[in-house]
Amino acid sequence: xxxxxxxxxxxxxxxxxxxxxxxxxxxxxxxxxxxxxxxxxxxxxxxxxxxxxxxxxxxxxxxxxxxxxxxxxxxxxxxxxxxxxxxxxxxxxxxxxxxxx
Amino acid sequence: xxxxxxxxxxxxxxxxxxxxxxxxxxxxxxxxxxxxxxxxxxxxxxxxxxxxxxxxxxxxxxxxxxxxxxxxxxxxxxxxxxxxxxxxxxxxxxxxxxxxxxxxxxxxxxxxxxxxxxxxxxxxxxxxxxxxxxxxxxxxxxxxxxxxxxxxxxxxxxxxxxxxxxxxxxxxxxxxxxxxxxxxxxxxxxxxxxxxxxxxxxxxxxxxxxxxxxxxxxxxxxxxxxxxxxxxxxxxxxxxxxxxxxxxxxxxxxxxxxxxxxxxxxxxxxxxxxxxxxxxxxxxxxxxxxxxxxxxxxxxxxxxxxxxxxxxxxxxxxxxxxxxxxxxxxxxxxxxxxxxxxxxxxxxxxxxxxxxxxxxxxxxxxxxxxx
Numbered sequence: 001x002x003x004x005x006x007x008x009x010x011x012x013x014x015x016x017x018x019x020x021x022x023x024x025x026x027x028x029x030x031x032x033x034x035x036x037x038x039x040x041x042x043x044x045x046x047x048x049x050x051x052x053x054x055x056x057x058x059x060x061x062x063x064x065x066x067x068x069x070x071x072x073x074x075x076x077x078x079x080x081x082x083x084x085x086x087x088x089x090x091x092x093x094x095x096x097x098x099x100x101x
Numbered sequence: 102x103x104x105x106x107x108x109x110x111x112x113x114x115x116x117x118x119x120x121x122x123x124x125x126x127x128x129x130x131x132x133x134x135x136x137x138x139x140x141x142x143x144x145x146x147x148x149x150x151x152x153x154x155x156x157x158x159x160x161x162x163x164x165x166x167x168x169x170x171x172x173x174x175x176x177x178x179x180x181x182x183x184x185x186x187x188x189x190x191x192x193x194x195x196x197x198x199x200x201x202x203x204x205x206x207x208x209x210x211x212x213x214x215x216x217x218x219x220x221x222x223x224x225x226x227x228x229x230x231x232x233x234x235x236x237x238x239x240x241x242x243x244x245x246x247x248x249x250x251x252x253x254x255x256x257x258x259x260x261x262x263x264x265x266x267x268x269x270x271x272x273x274x275x276x277x278x279x280x281x282x283x284x285x286x287x288x289x290x291x292x293x294x295x296x297x298x299x300x301x302x303x304x305x306x307x308x309x310x311x312x313x314x315x316x317x318x319x320x321x322x323x324x325x326x327x328x329x330x331x332x333x334x335x336x337x338x339x340x341x342x343x344x345x346x347x348x349x350x351x352x353x354x355x356x357x358x359x360x361x362x363x364x365x366x367x368x369x370x371x372x373x374x375x376x377x378x379x380x381x382x383x384x385x386x387x388x389x390x391x392x393x394x395x396x397x398x399x400x401x402x403x404x405x406x407x408x409x410x411x412x413x414x415x416x417x418x419x420x421x422x423x424x425x426x427x428x429x430x431x432x433x434x435x436x437x438x439x440x441x442x443x444x445x446x447x448x449x450x451x452x453x454x455x456x457x458x459x460x461x462x463x464x465x466x467x468x469x470x471x472x
Contacts, residue, residue: 012136012161016177046177050161054181062160096160 003031005081006091007040013051013094017044022091031086033065034077051094066093105427106171106469108152109437110139113461115154117172120456124433124447127456133175134166141208141422141465144171148216149469153235155206155221163205165221167235178235182206182223185242191225192254201225201245208422208465210265214272222262226253226279228291241291244277249296249313256280256316256335263421264320268327276330276345281316284332286345297345301334318361319421323370331373331400333363333421338375340400351400356387362424366449367432371399374426374434374450376419384439385416393436395450409453410444417442422465429470437463 025039084090102122114132142154193199212218268274316335352358366372417440427433441460
């Protein structure tokens, strides 16, 4: 089954990838943070290393993931994302932590 | 007459400024990569329209950009900087072992002979090389794995490899500098390295004459005489005439010998420039007067250059990579400040003008002299 997941990127990464506020990634199989980011990086290779470490695949410290008004940042990257994200009703929000100027 | 192109890295993007050989009127392009920190950008000496830029962010990490058209368009290339083997540890600020961690690229140095080859100086200190225009990077690990590596310690700005000087007369020789490990040289193309810090004296380290541990801020050389190196250390302006094997102080009559930049006139190997800064706790010019100091005798004797520079209430800093010289007949000197001013002199420093005044804090300045 193919899922079309909506992803919102912070402004710096939209500028880097040359995309709008919201982009859609298509993937088959489980819909998790890991599989969504794998698909996102496959479509936009310049994002590799900017959201998660290139080698460990761990979330960068000042990056957070939100969806459906919940902070998903500390969930396992292999946990299934909320149904509303899988269904395309809600976006997965990639957020740069608010700090500094 | 030729023209010049300035490549300016700032805290919030890159700017490219162009002018004809008179260097009076400037066109400003930017910000490129708006909002990102651009530690450095530099063009290839053999293909001036080939530019490379180090783009980074505390949030989003490191990106390297390449342009093939003089900065009109850019393409992200590889940001995969991986230390060779087991990274090991260096000393942390408190003296304890700390794992080597890649944070950012401070300086990009394109090859003197090949537009697809360039070097990247990283924090935590390491030297990387790409031979495919940034598509991939390989560490020259002989530097980091030098026997002194576990004793290296970061300076206040991090343990950064910030200076890369390629010897134009000897392609196997490269000089680098690390804060706060010191200066190093390879004579075999980067396979092996030796510390070149003999003669440096730093009162604030346990052994003032140690082999490593000196906070070198920047180095410069003249391409016709690469055996002669000039250095702005944390304190002290230094000179070596034997490729770094020994150093002597040339601070002479400078009002303070703390500072960050040092550069050499394009046509006069004994003419050099520094910007004295009050102290390591007060990173601004003495007495609120922004003065470039020039020596035409290879050091020791210095004269202040002030015409066109603010001589009151000026409290900016000039960072280590923020000065450059062009190679037009009447040598142009350029520097940027943490206050966002970019100053230029079209007459070797005698007279200055601010060509832009309100950029974000300037991190680096490079200049290309174009046909």
